[in-house]
Amino acid sequence: MTLTPTGGDSGPLAPGREVAPPVHDHIADAVKAPALVRLAPNVVLMRFETLKVYAALGAVRHLLETGVVRPGQTLVDSSSGIYALALAMACHRYGLRCHVVASTTVNDTMRAQLEILGATVDRMPPSDDLRLDQNRRVARVRELLARHPDMHWMRQYHDPVHHLGYAEPADLLRRALPGEPLTVVGSVGTGASTGGLTRSLREHDPLTRLVGVQPFGSVTFGSERFTDPDAIIAGIGSAIHFDNVHHELYDRVHWLDFQHAMAATVGLMREHAVFAGLSTGAAHLAARWEAARDPDRTHVVIGADTGHRYTERVFTRWREALDPAALAPVEITSLDELRPPWAAMAWARRPHGPVVPAQQRRKDPVR
Structure with a gap:
């Protein structure tokens, strides 16, 4: 099936017909646009150069329009990488100053x-403890705000303003895949991208499904009792609670360890020539599994960024990667059953808390 190019009005183009690309006023407006690539009959990759440009542009534009911030003001936040770049680009776009408290994962x-x-960049000292790194960053932001009360804290992890920008890519998806029942598959991270995208899609189709991907060690969906020393979980999971994660939006959750995510990321490049980040590979692995069991739905994989940040940790080790085709999750019904290296569970759009097995739910329909 031919996809409508991003920005098209309706329906596929005739073979050989080209659409002139728009001329943008700022590079941020061009960078945010995703490419849609069909990886399988019912799997489509929504690949971004840097996904969080949508969140940052949408948030900054709203804050300026509502008078919460003014041109020339300094916006500050902490970040593990791609949000920092997105916020800096948004500030450049709208004439604002930017200060980033950077995770140890932010490279030179x-x-x-x-x-x-x-x-301006504050970089935290090296740490293998993600919770310590995140807590240090928050403490530094609070220190900056105490010294400079005119700064505005963006609070990407907690302020729902970061959901707003994802209405635009949701509209792109609906126009590119008209009439197709959709299942969104993506890393949970801050919750803004999968949450904002799915909320917007459900305004038109309440049956749109959402599958979240998590690493072991993240508190977001209850895997904090596990450790995965090799995991690069920044941007996929979290060691602290995020208000922007709305658990009741998610239909299913997959937990994967680093080796499985690495296998999928290398496999995505080998099979489809897609050079993408670790979260994209993990989401693709989960989407392939879901798509095989629900062939009538189109599974949209959120590809948050390119693979450049993962060159040394993932791509230079490609010969070590497992064969993705040989991997499969263990289906569980309760977080008590959660175990590495790959587990999957029906979350059933529930708030965070103990997940009741399906058999027990049938006995107690009030739940």
Whole structure:
């Protein structure tokens, strides 16, 4: 099936017909646009250069329009990487200053980009403890706000303003895949991308499904009792609670360890020539599993960023990668049964808390 190009009005184009690309006023408006690639008959990749540009642009635009912030003001937040770049680009786009409290995962290349864009950067000391890293970043932001009360804290983990920008890619999806029942599959992270995208899609089709992907060690969906020393969980999971994660939006959840995510990320490049980040590979692995069991729905894989941040940790080790085709999850009915390396469960759009097995739910329909 031919997909309508991003930005098209309706229906596929005739073979050989080209659409002139729009001329943008700022690079952020061009970078945010995703590419849609059909990986299988019922699996479509929504690949972004950097997904969080939508969140940052939408949030900053809303804050300016409502007078919460004014041109020239300094916006501050902490980030593990792609949100920092997105916020710096949004500030550059709208004439604002930017200060980033950066995770230890932010490398020199990313820092150079931020500083050239005019952002000031605080980088936390090296740490293997993600909770410590995140807590240090929050403490530093509070210190900055105490010294500079005119700064505005973006609070990407907690302020629902970050959901707003995802209405636009949701509209792109609906126009590109008209009439197809959709299942969104993506890493949970802050909750804004999968949550904002799915909320917007459900305004038109309440049956749109959402599958969240988590690493072991994340508190977001109850796997904090596990450790995965190799995991790069920044941007996929969290060691602290995020208000922007609305658990009641998710139909299913998959937990994967680093080896499975790495296998899927390398496999995505080998099979489809897609150079993408670890969260994209993990989401694709989960989507392939779901798509095989629900062939009548189109599974949309959220590809949050490119693979550049993962070159050393993932791609240079490609010969070590497992064969994704040989991997399968253990289906569980309760978080008590959760075990590495890959588990999947029907979350059934419930608030965070103990998940009641289906058999018990049938006995007690009030739940």
